[in-house]
Amino acid sequence: MTCGDPHDKDCAEVLERVFFFIDNELPTADSSEIQQHLDECGPCLEKYDLERTVKTLVQRSCSEHAPETLRDKVLLRIRQVQVEITETRVD
Numbered sequence: 001m002t003c004g005d006p007h008d009k010d011c012a013e014v015l016e017r018v019f020f021f022i023d024n025e026l027p028t029a030d031s032s033e034i035q036q037h038l039d040e041c042g043p044c045l046e047k048y049d050l051e052r053t054v055k056t057l058v059q060r061s062c063s064e065h066a067p068e069t070l071r072d073k074v075l076l077r078i079r080q081v082q083v084e085i086t087e088t089r090v091d
């Protein structure tokens, strides 16, 4: 899925790194590239918002680090939601 506009960075590449971006684990140069892409690209921004929201919910429900199993469940849920978003968009 792409928004159809040309970007310096490939959407797939951005989405792969969105988790690290949310965690502030990217070098400044990389995170500004991601930020720029999110500013330009609606679909990626939507996924970023979704992942950030889920992450916040997980952090709220667990004061400690989320166990791996919970993380896996959350990742699975994110994928399901993304599929739902994708499907509802296709008219």
Ligand SMILES: [Zn+2]
Pocket: 003, 007, 010, 011, 014, 037, 041, 043, 044
């Ligand atoms: Zn994109």
